Amino acid sequence: MRLVLRRAALARTLLAAAAITATVTTALLTAFLQFAQLLPAAGGRAAVAGAPVSERTLFVTMSAGDNAQDLEERDAAVRKLFTGGLGGVPVTVDGGAYAISQRLADGRSAVVAYLDRLADHADLVDGAWPVPVPRGQPVQAAVPEAVAAALGVRVGGRIAVTDDRTKKPAPLAVVGVYRPRDAGGGYWRLAAAPVAAGGLGPLAVDRAEFLARYQLLSTVNWVAIPAADQLAGRRLEAVSAQATRLRTTEAQKLGLDTSTKVSTGLDELAGRLRVAELVTRSGLLLPALLLTLIAGYTLWLVAGLLNDQRRGEHSLLRARGAARGQLARLATGEALLVVVPAGLLGAPLAAAALRAADRRLATRGLALSTVDIPMLGAWQGWAIAVAAALCCAVALVLPAARRGRTWVAEQQERSRPTRWAVAQRAGVDLALVVLAVLAWSQLRQYGGPLTGPAGALGIDPLLVTAPAIGVLATTAVSLRLLPAATRGGVRVAERRRSFASLLGVWQADRRPHAGPVLLLVLAVAVAALAGCVAATWQLSQRDQAAHEAGADLRISRATASVPAPAVADLAALPGVATVMRADRGTLQVSNEATATLLAVETTKAAQVMRIRPDLAEPGLFDRMPAPRRLSGTALPAQTRRLTGQLLFAVSGTGTAQAFSTDVAVYLDDGSGLLQRVSLGTPLANRALPFDVPVPAGSTLVGLASGGRLEFDPFNEAEGGFEGTVAWTISGLAAVDAQGARTEVTAPTTWELDTTADQFLHLGEAKVTGLDVRYTVSIDAFMTNAWTFRLADVASAREPVPALVTPAVLAGTSKKVGDRVELGSSGGTAPLEIKIVGVLDALPSAPGAGGVVVDLPTYAGYRFAHEQLAASAAEWWLATRAGEHDRAAAAVAGQSGLAVVDREALTRRLLDDPLGIGVLLALYAAALAATVLAGFGLAVDARSTALRRSGEMAVLHTLGASPNALARALVVEQALLAGLGVLSGLLVGIAVAAAMAPALVLTAAARAPVPPALLVVPPTETGLPALALLLVALLLGAVVARRTRREVVTGLLRMGTEQ
């Protein structure tokens, strides 16, 4: 041991650097592997906490029974189900019942309820909790703060309630006002249903009072809430299995009343989390593998450098008879000095790093561990740290324990590798390249690192290690190219007279630099790859959000009863730049495939639709022909109303009676969209005046109505009908706000289209302006009808120009320029389109099939073919730069609208706890790679300084100036560092280009739509590269300075050992 310590004292700087590097490496590796272990569960817990209460609770509901005993028995039976928790996870079970028969004075339902442990879930703002009262007195109730405000009652007041069954008053005395502590929590599901249905409550009463007065016709509920912090991994699976069993088993078999219903989303949540956790684990494996790779190599390099230092001594000792065992013991002693600090400090340092990460993640609502991370580290940390330290020790001891070769043989090998060694290395390189290509092709084929059927997805080892293999293979290849680059440097330097430069490039060219350069290449490549993957993931989330939304804001009506918002109103909202109307439908592309039909105002699409540039050719919408408009009579700009008189004249013989259907005009509202305006339904031979509002700036493009001949089934007289039926609009005038009238006439281009039932003998119609006259006869006892339309639809009947996705081309076997008729899944007439362009994916469409048409053209087509006035169902908004939030807030303020907000979607995707964890891991891997490489390079620099001292002394003796020697070192380091960093960048970016997009998966383990695009972030990739370049140059400069000083001031022993 004394010899060990003496040797260590002589090389204390190098050993200290090695020990620090080993410690940092071990700590980083330990921290990272523990982080990768903790994160999926942490993300799962966060996802559980963020899941809707219906998903993370189990809800049991049944009738309350007829009496208190019934209820007690039912309560006991339900609670018995959860005696042992749910799947082993502790469960909180609360019960509650609400009466469905109480009504407030204004007709709304009063949700009178009792809730278990209410005081634990609500804060009493005023008054007291209710207690039983003698019969005849109003029942005491505690009222939610919001309900008290809505009803305008306070403690001491009364709420007038009527019992629906008895129609008798059942007033409540307000004795308390409470505020729910966690209004969105699972507990409040107990009375959520009647409140959601419009009832006011829960108006909490005492349990005994409830049983005595309200139990009959009441519903009793229990909500079982599993401990959220344990809902992860296998426990969640067990909970899910148990919940599914309870949900699907007949109530009687569970010992419950037959009216029981069990509902839970725990199984769905478990399934979703299972896949999401798998995606996270696969995502974490990449940085974990990269970090393990770089950490392992750093330890190996440090061990190699120390062994290099000892090589001469070991050869000498071996030559003088030292046995392998003795050398191994010596090396073990020295190795212990290096690795013991790593083994001892690795876990506590890792714990400190994890605590720091935990604090950072806490700001994003993620807790790495359910318990405090121990200061000294968890046992897993100790296991990893000790294992890493042991590996390092083995790497240090192994060369000394190997069968020894002669000093000269070793030096010869180092001076110029043998052919066998060259062939061996080439073979390893080739194997790596073959493996990388195989992994890459498989990754492309599967589109991600997860394979297997939907229910049994798993991480494919080859696919998940593909990027790491890619980094290794391309690094190996780049190292083989390094000599060519340095040889070029030698050729350049040889032409110059500077000895320092030549010596520098000689050293760079001929020294075995694989160690530090490989570390540099690996570190820069790992950092660049991690940066690229992280940036690619982030961009993909934004792209997915933009694709899902389709526009900055996409609005639709929340329910059909909500009136359509006016474009002008939306356009006037703050921050809104453009409003584009759209309609949506489904088209049948083939027997198996459907496509989303999106009819948009194509003239605005380029400004509003968020189509990623690579998904569509530039100016795609310019290829769309100008929107087709129906011709008609333009109403004066200020028109507000249409007035006139309808006359439905019927003359003829027969028992059948003639009726007119609704008479309507079709107006182009100025944007090409058609609006059907009903003028009224005239009765036979009676004039019907009309006065209807119309949008300003409209054009009258059509008139439609129809007739019907109806037989009286009880009239046995023979004879059908024969005569003339005529519709006349007289005095049609446009009226402005001031009442000024302008006569409106029908365009001369209008043509009549008639559709009639089979047995109707309809003579040719005679059209004069706004007068349509038919001769009609029928002789059968049946009701027959016909419709007519006056409009100019000749051009509107033509196929609609459309942009389609490749899936539609494939499904129809068509190409650009072709026409194709697509069935409408909605049962309407088929749509014939003319394909004018292709876009790779249709924004806002869930599937691969998509068809985009111009909305006015589509509306004209539908009008021409089906007499339908296609209208807008969606409003797509583009917001002004920097004003999105303002616009979103303004839109949110409009009632009755459902909004898809691109920015909100982006935030949701980017803030996904699991995603953030992976992102953090990637950045941590990049940072760790940079730090580790920095330490590795420092050790190498010190080792180089020691190794070169003899050589430098010789050159100094021969007349080389210390400055020239220092310059040579700087040139050497600069060349190697530059080439290493450049190679690393190229390797990282090349591997990222090949694999990064395939590594991005959605939480559902699917490839994202649109496909992820590679992002090479200049800062994230450039900064580590620049930092390492600077570190390498700085260390080179430090070594050079030290060498210079040593050469100048040291005593030179001529012929010093090299």
Place this chain on the structure above:
Amino acid sequence: MTPLVRVDRVSRVFGHGAREVHAVREVSLVAAPGEVLAIRGRSGAGKTTLLNLIGGLDRPTAGSVHVAGHELTAADERRLRRLRRDTIGFVFQSFGLIPILSAAENVGVPMRLARRRARERDERVSMLLELVGLGAHARQRPYELSGGQQQRVAIARALANEPKLLIADEPTGQLDSETGRQIMDLIRAVVLARGTTAIVATHDAALLDLADRVLVLRDGRIADPVPAAG
């Protein structure tokens, strides 16, 4: 004849106080042009320190050193470097070859430092390697050569800039006796052929007969002048 090397009462002390070590004590000597001067002594006798002082690699604590008319004690680092590069050739015990360079490149290093023209350099490298009998080994690297061959390369390198003084510190220390003899023969031949002065430190008594004169160094002092070899 003016001596090429004149060492006058030179001392060299390392360390201070109790740790003070007198490596060389008031040594005086001269070496004439074309003379082979051997310095003999045990390990630690001060041979290398004395050679360092003569070679301008170290400065004496006292006394003066003149080489080829230059007073080394007063010379600045640049002048010393120039002197080492142009006037003195060095041969080391462990050869001191740069392992990554071929034999020819090693020989060419001093000429590169002296900024000699490429053609002249190449011609002279070839000539020197032929001189030391290694014309066929020009492209081989040090560890592909035997010890004797490496020392021949080192001698060729030492002669690259046609030095007036050749300093050799235990040039045969790592060689067997036969090879050591050949190396000393080579040094002797070169000195005779070019009129170069050689100062050779050795503890090998068998080689002393090749020197013109032998100085014995003991505890840093010249103990006993030995007559020149016949």
